Each structure stands twice: as structure tokens, then as C-alpha cells.
Amino acid sequence: MSRSWILIAGIVGLAACAESPEPQADQAPAEPSSLDLSSDSGAQAALELYLARQAMPGRAHYDAVCASCHEGAVEKAPHREMIGLMNPEAILRTVTTGIMVEEASSLTDEQRVEVAEYLAGAEMGSVALADIPQCADDVGLDLSRPPQMPSWGLQPANTRHIDAQTAGLEAADVSALKPRWAVKFPGANRARSQPTMAGGLVFVGGHNAKVYALDQQTGCQVWSAETSGEVRTGIVVDQWDSEVAKPRLYFGDVLGFVYALDASTGEELWRQRTDDHPNATVTGTPTLHNGKLLAPVSSLEVSLAIDPNYECCTFRGSVVAYDVASGEQLWKTHTIFEEPRVQGQNPVGTNIMGPSGATVWNSPSIDRKRNQLYVGTGENMSSPATLTSDAIFAIDIDTGNVNWTWQATANDVWNTACDTASPANCPPEDGPDFDFGCATLLATLSDGRDLVVAGQKSGFVHALDPDTGELVWQTRVGRGGIQGGVHFGMAASGDRLFVGISDMADGRTYDTPDRPGLHALDMKTGEIEWYSEAPNICDGRMGCHPGVSQAVTSVNGMVFAGGMDGVMRVHDAATGDVLWSLDSTAEFATVNGEPTQGGSFGGGSGPVVQDGLVLLSSGYGIYLHMPGNLLLALDTAE
Known part of the structure; x- marks a missing residue:
């Protein structure tokens, strides 16, 4: 623009x-x-x-x-x-x-x-939508180059850490990064699908209801595949160890479908709807483990409650396991154990349905030792409150049985009617909306202990015993709020945890001051080691805010943290000092032949670094953030 x-x-x-x-x-x-x-x-x-x-x-x-x-x-x-x-x-x-x-x-x-x-303010067809140009016929999936980081969390435990050998980038060289290529997705105002590199290709989803395979070196298009709706999840890739393998890709879309595609051609192999509810959606990236695709299921029903004639609410969050070969559902575990029923009537006489909510909009982390996965849940959308909202679940991977749950915030019942002039569907609790949107991670510390670590929109980080679910420590890092606290993803390296805090203003008054930016914690104790405050450089720009909402990534002694102000900052992991930054709202030339700009860094699409190539997704034209349309590849090559 x-x-x-x-x-x-x-x-x-x-x-x-x-x-x-x-x-x-x-x-x-x-x-x-x-x-x-x-x-x-x-x-x-x-x-x-x-x-x-x-x-x-x-x-x-x-x-x-x-x-x-x-x-x-x-x-x-x-x-x-x-x-x-x-x-x-x-x-x-x-x-x-x-x-x-x-x-x-x-x-x-x-x-x-x-x-x-x-x-x-324009008629259909008035804006040219240049597609990503096709590659030459000899560019395709290279089976001699299997994926090094095939999942959203970069490892099964969701630590989002990239070691020196995989990254191919040193802290001393980060200041030499410059654009190698950039892509503008046709008809998009956000870029929130985390790209995955495998076989010399980059796999990424789009706001325009497509998934792309791009050449890692040039950004040209090898193939694209259409989906039912926006793909906001990352792309998961099969591991392979043979040059005759037929790897697949897995992902979800905004309409609640999960897919398997042929990684070489983009051919759809199967698609399944994760839930029959009309407002089901998949926001968190599914996790692949031992032949199972483990999909978190969320919902957009919370926004419909603004209509006093809407019977709020009936959706229940879940995790669904699929057989990767056939797409057959193996098990489904709801995060609310009872089905919704009529609980009474709202002031205009519409039925109140419940319990509801406890959505799962984060990617499951895998505990191989205990054969269980971990996810966090959101608030209840209607009364009564349950013990499983704003909670952490440990679920057996083979059976779907719940091994334990731990609740961080009780009685958090909230929907969008609570903050409007039409509050008929607002539950009496009118809770703080303190979801676990951020993916849990499993950390193994230098003293041999394992901890399940979870960041919450309340601004708290919690560490739990993976065997029992008991609280080990708890630290307040940010103010928290409807759009505050920890949003999409933390990272861990050794004993150190890196936590991005949004603390965006949401119209409410809080007793605790804002603390937007990047924080580092000692996971042995929960103590804060350093804090790099996000500067406020917005100067009144619409949708611009200080703070970190997007998932962060630990990279070989550095932390890549994208800001809601559109600036990617690379921090020294030991001190928090900013080593390098890039303003993604500047104009970039693209392989499409049209210039583009990024916007706010938001959603689950955190930075990815492999073989010296850095991939950044910028633009988050939703929830009062800056729109943008940029997938940017950078390296230090001359």
C-alpha cells in the first residue's frame, strides 16, 4: 500500500x-x-x-x-x-x-x-491481485533434504528453540541480514501461518484460503492448493528418511477442517471437520506424533453472544486425534465433560445454554516419556463455570483419557456481549477473559527436573509437575487483560524461558502496570532474569501498539521477537539487549512484481531460521492490529 x-x-x-x-x-x-x-x-x-x-x-x-x-x-x-x-x-x-x-x-x-x-471503497476487480509467480518445471521437493523442524513448536516439546547447527546463523552476523526475497499473498491483510522448511521448499498457508509450496531460494511458487477458508495454522510435515518417501503436509483452517496434502504436488489426500458446531475453528497448529495428528479445536461463537436473541452458548473445546494415513478419527476429548443444556433465560427471554467454551487455540506439546500431550484452555462462554476453563490438560496420546487438569483462574465466564451496549447474554460472572492462548511447553532443566510451563493472558507464567499437575511455581510477568499477557508462544533454551507480553489496552482499568515487551525467566525458580521493555514508537498510528503478541523463537543465543508495532527485534538471550531490528512496515519489493508492506507481528506465526535463512510473517489485520501482507526471507549472503 x-x-x-x-x-x-x-x-x-x-x-x-x-x-x-x-x-x-x-x-x-x-x-x-x-x-x-x-x-x-x-x-x-x-x-x-x-x-x-x-x-x-x-x-x-x-x-x-x-x-x-x-x-x-x-x-x-x-x-x-x-x-x-x-x-x-x-x-x-x-x-x-x-x-x-x-x-x-x-x-x-x-x-x-x-x-x-x-x-x-472500490468495486470488485478494481485492484490487481498479482499471484506468486510459478517456478521453472525443474524446481520441486528434494527428498534428500528431510525436514529439521517439521512442527510448529520446532520440537515435540514446543520449546521453539533452534540450535546453532540448524540455524546456520550466529549473533555476530545478525546485523548483516538483508532481504533475499519477499512474497505478497493475493487478497490478504494478514500473514499468520508459520512457514515450514523441508525438501528445499517453504510450506505456508494464506489468508486467501490457500496453501503454498515456495522455492526456499527464490520464493517462486511450486504449487498451491485451495482450502475452505483462511489457513491460520502452521504447516506440519512428515519426517522422512528415504528418497522414495511420499511425505504429507497437515494443517487446519478457520472453518474447522484439518487436511492432509501430498507435499510434492499439493494434492488433497483427506480432509475432516473437527467438530459439527457451525462456529468451530482451528487456530492452533495440529501436532504430529507416532502416526497420529492431534488437532486442537477452538470456536468463534464467543462473538455471536452480542445478539440478545442468540442462544449462547453451545460449543465445547476439544482435542481430536486422527490416523494420518486415512484421516479416520481415533478419539476426541472434550474440555468440558458435560453437554450444554438450557440454564435459564436472558433478560429478553432467549435461552441461556451452558456450560460452554474452554476452547483450545494452542498447539499441543508432546511428552514422549509419559506418552501424554499438554494443551491449555480458554474461558467459559456461558454459565455455569467449569473446573476446566483457563486450565492445563494432560491427555493420554493413545486413548484420549484425561490424566490430570489444573485450573489457573476460576469462574472466568465471559463473552463479547459483556463489553457492549447489548449485554443481555453477558454471564453474571463477567470474567476477565484469561485464556491460555499460548502453547504449553515441556522443559527439561539442568537439575534433571521436567516442568510443564504455560503462559496465560492474565500475565502469569505457571510451572507444573508433569506427573501430577501440581503447581511448582508461578510468576506474574505482565499486567494481563483481554488482549494482554502472554498470547501465542514462549520459547525455552536450557534453564531460561523467554516470554513475550502484549498488555495492549482493552478499555478496562487494571491495578497492575503494563509491562509490554520481552522477559526472561529462570525456570528453576520462576524468577525474572531480565526485561526488555517494548518502546512506544507508534505515534498514533492506527492498530500500532507496543508489546509482543506473536510467538517468539530462541535461536542460538538470540531471541527473535516480533512486535505489534511491526518491528522484529533480535535480543541477546543472556542480557535482553537488542542486537538488530527490522521495521516490517517499510515497503518491500516482492516476487509478485508488486511492492508490499508488513504490519503488526501477531498470531502463532513465529520466526523460523534454518540454514542461514530467516523467515518472518508480518501483518495482522484483525483485533485492532495493523494489517499487512508480507512473508520475508532474509540472509547474510552477498
Whole structure:
């Protein structure tokens, strides 16, 4: 996106904010031209663009169906101005097959097109969507180069640590990093699928409901495969040890499907829906272990509670195991053990359903010694509260039986109705929304102990005994909040834990001060060793915030931590000092032939470093963060 368009969009946004209320019967309507912009031709053009946009037929449909959430009433709903940074094709996909399909169900196909064009301020087809160019025919999967880090957590224990041999990058050389290639995904405003390198290729999912295989050296496209919806998970790859192997890829999409594809061709081998609930989704990357694909299941039902006529809520989180060869479901373990039932009525007479929630939006970690996996859960979405929300689960990998659970925050029952002018579905607990969104990790310490370590949106980090689930230590690292605390992923190296803290403002008042940035803890004791505070360089930019939400990665004595301000910072693992940084919101040339920019670093797509190549995913145009569309490869080669 050009700087001139950002300026125009900003002026249009100001004009929208200055829009007068509906006139009373005895008043003349306010004239938008009273905003004295005529002295500047660019501002006048922006005003004319704004007026034309308001006259588009989609405005009435937007006001009727969408405005109640997207005009600031719901903290997590992106504002209209941010949605307008997307192209109409991307918006249309969101309301037809994507994250907002349920909310837009009352609109006809024609009305959805009109809403998309109104929000984007452009007609369908007005923006060129250059695809990623195809590679030459001789570029493909190299079976002599098996994957070194085939999973989201980079190791089964989810430590997100990359050793010196695998990384091929030293701290002394990090300042020499420069772009090797960059990719702009067609029709996207975020890049939140963590790429995986294997066989000389980069496998990555897109906001545009596709999975790509790219050449690791040049970024050209070997193949692409279409999916039902946005792919926000990382891509998991089979291990192989033979040059006649037929490895597969595994991932999930926003509509709750999990897939297996042929890694060489992208051919779909099987797909399964993880849950029958219409709002099920897969956010955390599935984990592969001993012939089983272990998929965490989350939901977007929490946002539907804003409608007082919606019977909130009926979704229960789960983990599902599939046979990787056939896609057959082997077992399914719900995080709430009883099915939802009518619990009463809300103030407008709609049934209250429950218990519900305890979603799982993090990637399972594997404990080979104990043959169990670990996941964390979110809040309950409706009363009654359960003992398994905001909790850590240990689940037997063979049977799906629950070995133990440990709850961090009791009575956390919350949904989006609680922070709006329509709170009919807000439960009486009106909880703090302290999910475990961050993946658990299993750490083996220098003294021989194993610990299950979990970071929470409360700002606390908890260490548990993997045999019993008993608490070993607990440390408050951040303030916490609806968009605060620990979000998507920590990293561990030796006895040291690296914790990114968001602590983004969420409209609530807290007694504890914000502590956004990167923290290091001694896992033997839980004591904080150092804190690198995130600087506030946002200067009023929409969607820009100090702090770390994206998963962080430990790399050979360094920690890569992407900020919500769009800056990737590489820290010294021993001291926290910043060794190097890169502003991803700058303009980058791409293999597509069109320039692109990143945005906020967000979601589970943490940095990946292998054989001297660094892969960064930037852009998080959701939940009040900066949109962007950048997969960037860097190295130190001349």
C-alpha cells in the first residue's frame, strides 16, 4: 500500500469520525463540505472519495447488519476504517466463506458484494491481485533434504528453540541480514501461518484460503492448493528418511477442517471437520506424533453472544486425534465433560445454554516419556463455570483419557456481549477473559527436573509437575487483560524461558502496570532474569501498539521477537539487549512484481531460521492490529 493511499485513507477516516448525527425534524442536514478541506487538492479528492463511498448501496446493509460491532462497540471487532484497508475481494471472502460468514448470513449474495465494495471503497476487480509467480518445471521437493523442524513448536516439546547447527546463523552476523526475497499473498491483510522448511521448499498457508509450496531460494511458487477458508495454522510435515518417501503436509483452517496434502504436488489426500458446531475453528497448529495428528479445536461463537436473541452458548473445546494415513478419527476429548443444556433465560427471554467454551487455540506439546500431550484452555462462554476453563490438560496420546487438569483462574465466564451496549447474554460472572492462548511447553532443566510451563493472558507464567499437575511455581510477568499477557508462544533454551507480553489496552482499568515487551525467566525458580521493555514508537498510528503478541523463537543465543508495532527485534538471550531490528512496515519489493508492506507481528506465526535463512510473517489485520501482507526471507549472503 502506497504512502499516498494511507494518507487518503486517514483523511477519509477523519471525515467519517466527523460525520454529523442524523438531523432532527426541525434541523437542516449538516453539509460534509463544512469540513474545510478545499485548500488542499489531495484532501478535497479524499473528501470526494468519502462522499462517493457513503452513497454506495452497501452502506445501508452495513449499517443494518455490521455497524453494531464494527463502530467500536466490541473491543475485538476491527473498526470500519481498518476493514477498509482490505480489498473488496478479501472482504467478500470473509463474509462468504471466512470468519464472518455466520454474522452475514442474513445478507443475499448481491448484498454481500455491495457491503464489501462499500467497506473497501472500490468495486470488485478494481485492484490487481498479482499471484506468486510459478517456478521453472525443474524446481520441486528434494527428498534428500528431510525436514529439521517439521512442527510448529520446532520440537515435540514446543520449546521453539533452534540450535546453532540448524540455524546456520550466529549473533555476530545478525546485523548483516538483508532481504533475499519477499512474497505478497493475493487478497490478504494478514500473514499468520508459520512457514515450514523441508525438501528445499517453504510450506505456508494464506489468508486467501490457500496453501503454498515456495522455492526456499527464490520464493517462486511450486504449487498451491485451495482450502475452505483462511489457513491460520502452521504447516506440519512428515519426517522422512528415504528418497522414495511420499511425505504429507497437515494443517487446519478457520472453518474447522484439518487436511492432509501430498507435499510434492499439493494434492488433497483427506480432509475432516473437527467438530459439527457451525462456529468451530482451528487456530492452533495440529501436532504430529507416532502416526497420529492431534488437532486442537477452538470456536468463534464467543462473538455471536452480542445478539440478545442468540442462544449462547453451545460449543465445547476439544482435542481430536486422527490416523494420518486415512484421516479416520481415533478419539476426541472434550474440555468440558458435560453437554450444554438450557440454564435459564436472558433478560429478553432467549435461552441461556451452558456450560460452554474452554476452547483450545494452542498447539499441543508432546511428552514422549509419559506418552501424554499438554494443551491449555480458554474461558467459559456461558454459565455455569467449569473446573476446566483457563486450565492445563494432560491427555493420554493413545486413548484420549484425561490424566490430570489444573485450573489457573476460576469462574472466568465471559463473552463479547459483556463489553457492549447489548449485554443481555453477558454471564453474571463477567470474567476477565484469561485464556491460555499460548502453547504449553515441556522443559527439561539442568537439575534433571521436567516442568510443564504455560503462559496465560492474565500475565502469569505457571510451572507444573508433569506427573501430577501440581503447581511448582508461578510468576506474574505482565499486567494481563483481554488482549494482554502472554498470547501465542514462549520459547525455552536450557534453564531460561523467554516470554513475550502484549498488555495492549482493552478499555478496562487494571491495578497492575503494563509491562509490554520481552522477559526472561529462570525456570528453576520462576524468577525474572531480565526485561526488555517494548518502546512506544507508534505515534498514533492506527492498530500500532507496543508489546509482543506473536510467538517468539530462541535461536542460538538470540531471541527473535516480533512486535505489534511491526518491528522484529533480535535480543541477546543472556542480557535482553537488542542486537538488530527490522521495521516490517517499510515497503518491500516482492516476487509478485508488486511492492508490499508488513504490519503488526501477531498470531502463532513465529520466526523460523534454518540454514542461514530467516523467515518472518508480518501483518495482522484483525483485533485492532495493523494489517499487512508480507512473508520475508532474509540472509547474510552477498
